[in-house]
Amino acid sequence: MSRKTLIATNPANDKVLGEHEMLDAAGIAEKLDQTRRGYAELRELPVAERARKLHALADLIDERQAEIGEIICHEMGKPFSQVIAETKISSAIVRFYADHAEEFMTPKTKEVPGAQKAEIVRDPMGAVLGVMPWNYPLYQVVRFAAPNLAGGNACLLKHASNVPGSAKLITRLFHDAGFEEGTFTWLPVSSSEIDGIIRDPIVCGVTLTGSDAAGKAVAKTAGEEIKPSVLELGGIDPLIVLDDADIDKAVELAIDGRFDNTGQSCAASKRLIVLEPIARRFTEKLIDQVQKLRIGDPMDENTDIGPMSRKDLRDDLHDQVQRAVKQGAQIETGGEILDRPGAWYAPTVLTNVAPGNPAFDEELFGPVASVIVARDVEHAIEFANHSEYGLGGTVVGQDVKRAEQVARRLNVGMSFVNRPTTPFAQLPFGGVKKSGYGREQSEYGFGEFMNVRTVFIAE
Structure with a gap:
């Protein structure tokens, strides 16, 4: 049986741009196994090295503006000049986390009675699944991926089904910057596969930008698995x-x-x-x-x-x-x-x-x-x-x-x-009520999927 495909269509003229093969169950399992190995390596990588790769990613985004712009423009119809603006905020976010990774990962010392030393440290926890929309194909991805990669979490991307070419290009940018398969991985899958992916042990949390209905479904599964979630939903x-x-x-x-x-x-x-x-x-x-x-x-x-x-x-x-x-x-x-x-x-x-x-x-x-x-x-x-x-x-x-x-x-x-x-990049992004919960960008976005751990040494 042939595999299902994601079909990209130009909304300006209805022309088919291309087809991208989707993962079957075996393919998903293989990607998750790669992520287990990739996360084990990434979390041990020095923070400075993770920051270096993020700087490389930001440079690549700037260098390939035209290529990014053309693909996004053709796949979802955004005016080219506005895609260029999207690439600029995207590289700024990546650079922000590259510049501040050491600061955010440095243990915070606290004066506590009876302690020879008391520190608060941040540890990575696994892989974060990002369920991302089509309206800002690049910006939405770096908004969740940059802080997590800076902190040592691997990233899994389930992108919108109508922008597979954008997802493929974005993945190549991350890989070319040094975040190879297993540390940043695109999962070309249907929405029906999200539930099972969230439940996999390597996934430590999920972030979604999308509709109320999608947010409720993701939050329900994450809640059942006792895993954190961040939701950025609708707005009026x-x-x-x-x-x-x-x-x-x-x-x-x-x-x-x-x-x-x-x-x-x-x-x-x-x-x-x-x-x-x-x-x-x-x-x-x-x-x-x-x-x-x-x-x-x-x-x-x-x-x-x-x-x-x-x-x-x-x-x-x-x-x-x-x-x-x-x-x-x-x-x-x-x-x-x-x-x-x-x-x-x-x-x-x-x-x-x-x-x-x-x-x-x-x-x-x-x-x-x-x-x-x-x-x-x-x-x-x-x-x-x-x-x-x-x-x-x-x-x-x-x-x-x-x-x-x-x-x-x-x-x-x-x-x-x-x-x-x-x-x-410096300010938190997110809402209240049915617009969701949790924050992205800034130092607040950095901590959403990190283990904030107390280390106490008695006198």
Whole structure:
């Protein structure tokens, strides 16, 4: 019997890019055995050597920007210029952990009564399984892999089924940097295999970025096995525009926050909550700027909006927009499937959106902005926190102290003032409520899958 394959299709034109053979049960077992051997070697490797390999990886990402950009662009439709931006944050994250590996692994001495010595040390625990999405094929991988490799954990990658070429290239980058098979391993498998992989003894934990349903399934299995998990799930992030905001700047931030990556980001500014005194002017300028967004070939450096990653997701988004309109929302621009091959959807602005409407309550994972009008600041905060999700949030205003006070009241994992939610290697990334738990990036991301061990020597 022939093995199953992962088929990559270009969402810009429906052309098949290639097929990649999936692992069968024997192949999975072989990879896990390699990981057992690889982990045993990696954990004994000096921290400085692991850091050296991470520096090599960061250099490779920078050197191969064009190759990475082309594959990601073709597989999931992200405009090429935006993929280059993804490679830059990815190499920055890798360098951050390369630069700080020694610091994070150095034992911390504590003054404790009765102790000749008391230390807190961090030890690796095994292999971490990363179940990663298609929307940021490189960034999502390095976000989980770099800190774990720095700490001595091996990494297993289960990437999204529609970006196998990206997964293959990313794996080659890690291998070329010195993290050979067994320390960083791609598992081209179906979602049905994840449960069994989590249960394997070499796997010490699992991190997932994806849907609520996938997060629940992974957390359930990890819980049954008493293994830690980190979940970064959906988001309906608010962007509050205060009444003292510069309208042009607020619209620019709203466009960047909502339509980057064709709106396919968990931390996108999906709900634009605008104070009533400036709502009409803001909305008019927003509509005008959205209509000017350039839709086209994602390989063209002038393109703002590419195709969505898959037709089924495009169709799901259109269904949400139609349901929103049936429940009172108004389409100001867009709101339609574009008549061309591929998974194209027109950049859309919805108004007359309020709690109870799908455009307020559900995550619209595509180029659709929902404008919500609030009476005053308290009403805006109420709207912002009226959600099952809590990933990030932004407040826009010229009085920075006032904007900060509002931002601190958002029930989210990340609050930004005058900037959409943005990843930085030095800052933790993650949410609360149904947006998940645990943190990635920064020193907080380093410790999620390490054994924090006490070493006590009595006097």
